[in-house]
Amino acid sequence: MAEFKKFDQRNWVKTNLSYKKDTGSWAWILHRITGIALLGYLFMHIYSLSPLSQGKEAFDTFIAAYTTPFFMALEWFLFAFVLFHSLNGVRIVLVDWADGAKYHKALYRYSIVIGVVMFLAMGYVMFSHEIHKLFK
Amino acid sequence: MYKHRNSQGSGSFSWVFQRVTGLILVVVMIGHYILMHYTPESGHTYDAVLARMQSNWYRVLDLTFVVLAMYHGLNGVWGIFRDYKLKSWQTITIMSLLIIIGLAFTLWGIKTILDIPYVQTSN
Numbered sequence: 001m002a003e004f005k006k007f008d009q010r011n012w013v014k015t016n017l018s019y020k021k022d023t024g025s026w027a028w029i030l031h032r033i034t035g036i037a038l039l040g041y042l043f044m045h046i047y048s049l050s051p052l053s054q055g056k057e058a059f060d061t062f063i064a065a066y067t068t069p070f071f072m073a074l075e076w077f078l079f080a081f082v083l084f085h086s087l088n089g090v091r092i093v094l095v096d097w098a099d100g101a102k103y104h105k106a107l108y109r110y111s112i113v114i115g116v117v118m119f120l121a122m123g124y125v126m127f128s129h130e131i132h133k134l135f136k
Numbered sequence: 137m138y139k140h141r142n143s144q145g146s147g148s149f150s151w152v153f154q155r156v157t158g159l160i161l162v163v164v165m166i167g168h169y170i171l172m173h174y175t176p177e178s179g180h181t182y183d184a185v186l187a188r189m190q191s192n193w194y195r196v197l198d199l200t201f202v203v204l205a206m207y208h209g210l211n212g213v214w215g216i217f218r219d220y221k222l223k224s225w226q227t228i229t230i231m232s233l234l235i236i237i238g239l240a241f242t243l244w245g246i247k248t249i250l251d252i253p254y255v256q257t258s259n
Contacts (some may be wrong), residue, residue: 032216039209043237046202046245053251056182066182079169086162093155117168126173
């Protein structure tokens with residue numbers, strides 16, 4: 001907080017990166033990145049589910065590509081984006097409405113811990129069937 | 137909820153609504169993930185979708201989900217643009233693009249959900 005850098009419009013990426021970041025600024029920047037990515041995914045999701053209108057055969061052939069382990073892994077990593085945006089969103093609501101400014105750094109750490117646990121739990125839900133198949 | 141009367145009508149409704157929709161989406165989103173991946177079939181076959189969509193409650197939930205998620209996402213993007221000093225023509229262009237793209241995709245999603253037929257079951 002000691003020095004104030006003038007914002008340079010032409011090199012805003014460089015200027016942004018040069019700021020020293022604490023939990024709050026990381027939360028802010030990651031919330032934006034995950035938010036934009038999730039909106040992009042929502043557009044893709046609506047597009048990729050539209051063959052539902054063309055009946056069973058069209059949809060099942062189309063969706064088969066998304067049941068491969070590669071796409072399942074991508075969907076799992078997408079859940080990391082969902083979790084970050086969700087838990088940090090709850091953190092933002094607590095900061096706004098529940099005096100969270102006093103404990104927002106602790107909230108950030110709890111979010112990360114809860115997020116990692118939920119990410120691993122979802123990994124189990126998604127891949128348990130594949131794992132069971134391996135040992136049959 | 138508003139401390140000063142002046143703060144109404146300056147985007148404060150969308151600020152509150154962004155939080156309300158966000159809290160709803162947290163619950164629905166995580167539920168959606170668990171349901172869609174509970175078995176390999178539950179989220180990735182036509183039959184599973186068809187079976188769920190026989191319930192109007194499920195249709196209403198999905199329609200709400202599409203609309204709220206799209207609103208929350210586009211309002212979020214608009215919030216990012218509001219961080220920058222925009223000229224009025226830029227405001228109008230960005231706002232129009234967001235609304236047009238948002239409406240198009242939302243209607244596409246709604247159409248996809250409503251197109252799924254009701255079928256007679258044997259039981």
